[in-house]
Amino acid sequence: MSDRTDEMNNDSDHEHFREVLERSLDNPMNRRNVIRGGVGLAALGSLPMMGVAQADDGGDRPRGSRLGFEAVDKSLTDEVLLPEGYSFTVLHATGDRLTPAIPEYSNTGAETDDWSQRVGDHHDGMDIFYINRFGRFTDHETDQAVLVVNHESSADAHFFHPNGQTSNGVSGKKFTQFGDWDLGTRPEMEALKEINHHGVSIVELARVRNGKDDAHERDERRSFLLGKRRAPAGWAYKINSVYNRRVTGQSLMRIGGPAKHLADIRQFMVTQFDPTGATSRGTLNNCGHGKTPWGTYLACEENWAFYFNMPAGSKPVDAKTVASRARYGVARAPLSATATAGISQGWHTVTAADPADQSRFDRWNIAATGATAADDYRNEPNTFGYVVEIDPLRNTTPVKRVALGRFAHEAAVFGIPKPGRPLAVYMGCDSRNEYIYKFVSQARWNPADEGRGIAVGDKYLNEGALYVAKFNDDGTGQWIELTIENPLIAGYATYAFANQADVLVNARHAATAVGATRMDRPEWGAVNPRNGEVYFTLTNNSSALRNVDTADGANPRAYRDADGRGGSGNPNGHIIRFREEGRDDARATSFQWDVFLFGSEADAALNINLSGLTDQNDFSSPDGLWFSKTTGICWIQTDDGAYTDVSNCMLLAAIPGRVGDGQEITVSNSLNGVIGTQTTFIGAALGEARLRRFLVAPKGSEVTGLTESADGKALFVNIQHPGENTPALGRGTGFSFESEWPGNAGYGVVGRPRSATIVITRDDGGVIGL
Ligand code: FEO
Ligand code: CA
Ligand code: CA
DSSP states (O other): OOGGGGOOOOOOOOOOHHHHHHHHHHOGGGOOOBOTTSOBGGGGGGSOSSOOOOOOOTTOSOSOSSOOSOOOOOOOSSSOBOOTTEEEEEEEETTOBSSTTSOOOOSSSOOOSOSTTBOOSSEEEEEEEEEOTTSOEESSOOSOEEEEEEEOOOTTGGGGSBTBEEETTEEEEOOOTTOOSOOOOOOHHHHHHHHHTSEEEEEEEEEEETTEEOTTHHHHHHHHHHTTSOOOSEEEEOTTOTTOEEEOTTSEEEEEOOGGGHHHHHHHHOOSSOTTSSEEEOOOOEEEEEEOTTSOEEEEEOSGGGSOBOOTTOOOOOHHHHHHHHHHTTTOSSOSSSOOTTOSOSGGGOOOSSGGGTHHHHTTBOSOOSSSGGGSOTTGGGGOSSEEEEOTTSOOOOEEEGGGOOSOEEEEEEOOOOTTSEEEEEEEEOSBTOOEEEEEEEEEOOGGGTTOTHHHHHHHSSSEEEEEEEEOTTSEEEEEEOOTTSHHHHTOSSSOOOSHHHHHHTHHHHHHHTTOOOOBOEEEEEEOTTTOOEEEEEOOEETTTSSTTTOBTTBOOOEEOOSTTOOEEETTOEEEEEEEOSSSGGGOSEEEEEEEEEOBOTTSOTTTOTTOOOTTTOBOOEEEEEEOTTTOOEEEEEOOSSSTTTOOOEEEEEOOOOTTSSEEEEEEEEETTEEEEEEEEEOOOOHHHHEEEEEEOOTTOEEEEEEEOTTSOEEEEEEEOTTTTOOOOOTTSOOOOSOOTTGGGTSSSSSSOOOEEEEEEETTOOOSOO
């Protein structure tokens, strides 16, 4: 998702780094006199800025000590570039049908169906779910599987209508979520398509081996005949599978949460649609994902705040609701009780042809139009911002897991499950200066729960504790529980919490109340399957929020890009990682951290290019992050706007060491005429042998979402929003596309760009990356 979605709504005035540093240096117990790697503090002044320590990997590195492919060069071309010896096929793209009952996708905006049986847009997080002979989930490879894909956003919805989006009867616009259009009236079918291309798609995979199909030969041949296209070698999806289905912005959802607080939680969800607050409609902006140990899918709701509108002159909502909305960016411009002019896609302006359908559109108007919350949709924003659990193999109602907190959820990744121990779920809130969270289940993991579906989710994801992370400058960190029992939360002046349900629904406020560390936009998390260490991408930050004075140990750089795009703050981002303390990892309340990698342009100064990146592996704005259980490779995907004068977004492979394998360093910061230093901890340099660029994506796209077949021989990667920068239409003048991928790569009708899932294989059939 583009940078504009990360506007910060966290104006808390936490202590700045300097105060922390001064306090910590005052305390001799906090002085780190001996630095990991054996270099004394006194020697720091003479250390080179780049980490040079050799990895002490403790035996948890992948089975290869170096990557087995030649790095791909940076590129600005409109294609997917891979190392020699690798190739890809497109599995599915925006608009592909999930049933033979509707026409193939035209790629001209001509569809007359409501998109609820087509692959959604903006492919993002995804995962594979294998099916055993009893029709249940298994983590082991079988000959039957489904692929679940998140569809993040509607920023390119103008491609789905013949001449762009229409307002007040005039087409040819590109409406953003951020309000560059008049709030006229929208046509019903356009709004339906836009609502329905959000959500999640589930398709059954089909394998085609060497021209000879596997057990699904007949189905598959029929599918492709119906689709009037040839089955590619490798992987495809079945068009007529009973597993194919969509979860959309209109699907029925159940509200789940801790039993003790569920009645209170439901009070926040009361709408005209369900005055009991037990259910809600739809999931939006599903960004990163999670896969539970029992075999369900977690779709995380990220930029859900931008779809609502309060028409000017609306009856005001109460002050507390305004304070809640302000913290989440709902009703952001202006921050008032009465108007949110300029935000949303205008779905609330639709007049439905059938009055029975009117509430589908009314629900985006969040004014207090009725006598009580049960008479309108003032609470509709409270029904979004969650981790949504979906069973890919059963058509059960998805559940919003309120216990995991409400924020701009990027992804939800499990620590290594251990029988008889609680489970930990790590989550980032993707906005500038937001936080990293952890949920710890009350129930202890029982491997017999594998394959038992969403009922098991009720066991592990309703009862538990929610924590937020505080990163100390001495390389340690704490998890602080978000509970109404905490006086900092109970007595928080900015927002008066009513109860624990309020703490969960307004988790961002609670996290600020306890003094969590403001991070440089947490995106995906990932857990190293070899040692349980947790990695988070921190994609970037702007100089308004990250500068010499606000730098801290975990977000240590403040600088200006010297050429090209010229961003400032932390324009290239970094990847932090931490190791939980103690034996009972999930419930640990402290951890040790270091910075795995700093994004940078290869030719940047040494105080910026701290990880010693070269032309083979330099990158900017890390976003997607995923570990292969088979190879142990850490895959890094970028969603960048800072280095895109030199290269389109990319995918890199890394062979990581472990937390503490590097050293403490002092970073020299210089920005806007202010200079200063900041200590931090950096992992051992990887070098070109252990960090290489594997893929460069088409123009205007980001690379996001990644998974792998169980044998490590097929890598599934999502290419999101190619051609994102295609300008708004001149009215009636047609499009001039920034990208024509994947049509220009031989997939579907050439013309408008489409998000897609690609499957990468090695020409010699080997595992990917090593
Ligand atoms: Fe959806 Fe944070 O990228
Ligand atoms: Ca530059
Ligand atoms: Ca992302």
